[in-house]
Amino acid sequence: MATEKKPTVIKKYANRRLYHTGTSTYVTLDDLAAMVKGGEDFVVYDAKTSEDITRPVLAQIIFEQEGKEGQNLLPITFLRQLIRYYGDSMQALVPRYLEHSLHTLAQNHQAFREQMDTAFGANPFGTVAFHAVDDQVQKNIAMFRDALRMFTPFTMQGGATEPEAAAPAEPAKADPPGEIDELKRQLTEVQKRLDKLSGS
Numbered sequence: 001m002a003t004e005k006k007p008t009v010i011k012k013y014a015n016r017r018l019y020h021t022g023t024s025t026y027v028t029l030d031d032l033a034a035m036v037k038g039g040e041d042f043v044v045y046d047a048k049t050s051e052d053i054t055r056p057v058l059a060q061i062i063f064e065q066e067g068k069e070g071q072n073l074l075p076i077t078f079l080r081q082l083i084r085y086y087g088d089s090m091q092a093l094v095p096r097y098l099e100h101s102l103h104t105l106a107q108n109h110q111a112f113r114e115q116m117d118t119a120f121g122a123n124p125f126g127t128v129a130f131h132a133v134d135d136q137v138q139k140n141i142a143m144f145r146d147a148l149r150m151f152t153p154f155t156m157q158g159g160a161t162e163p164e165a166a167a168p169a170e171p172a173k174a175d176p177p178g179e180i181d182e183l184k185r186q187l188t189e190v191q192k193r194l195d196k197l198s199g200s
Contacts, residue, residue: 007041012053019047033061 010032011019020027035042036058044057065071085094 005041007043008035010042010044010057011047012044012057013047018044018057029057029061029064032057033065036061 009021010027011021013019018027018029018032019025020031032042032044042054043052044054045051046053062074066074082094085091
C-alpha cells in the first residue's frame with residue numbers, strides 16, 4: 001500500500017532565512033510561492049523553537065503577492081470584512097466557508113479549462129477559433145456594407161442601378177463638385193476595401 005508523501009520541511013532561522021531541508025539550500029518566499037503553485041506541499045518550522053509557522057509564512061507570501069502591481073486578488077472590501085471577523089462569534093465558521101468557496105472555484109476553473117481545451121485544442125488560436133473569428137469578421141463587413149447602402153441611393157456593386165420608378169424627365173443639371181462628390185469617392189473607396197477583405 002503506497003504511503004502518502006510527507007510534506008517538505010522548511011526551517012526558518014532567526015535571520016529570517018528559509019532553509020529547504022530536501023535540497024539543503026536556502027530559499028525565498030518566491031520559491032515557496034512557486035512550490036505552492038506547483039502543488040508541492042510543505043510545512044515551515046521555527047528552527048529554534050520547532051513551532052509550526054506555516055500559516056504566517058503563507059500569509060506573508062500572500063502579502064508580498066498583493067504588493068506586486070497587477071497581482072491583486074483580494075478586494076479591499078473583502079479584507080476589511082475579514083478583519084471584522086477576527087474575535088467575532090462567526091470567526092470559527094469563516095475558515096471552513098472560505099475553504100469550501102475556494103474548492104468550488106477551483107473545480108469550476110478546471111471545468112472551464114477542459115471546455116476550452118475541447119473547443120479549441122491545445123492552441124487557443126487553433127482552426128476552430130480562427131473560423132469563429134473569421135465568421136464574425138465577415139458578418140461585421142456585411143453589416144457595414146449594408147449600412148453604406150443606406151447612405152448611397154445608388155449601390156456600389158459595380159455601377160449605378162435604375163431607380164424603382166422613372167421620374168419625369170427634367171433638364172440635366174451637372175452637380176457642382178464639392179463635399180458630396182468627395183463623400184461619394186470616399187464611400188466607393190471604402191466599398192472596394194471591404195470587397196477585398198471579404199474576398200469578393
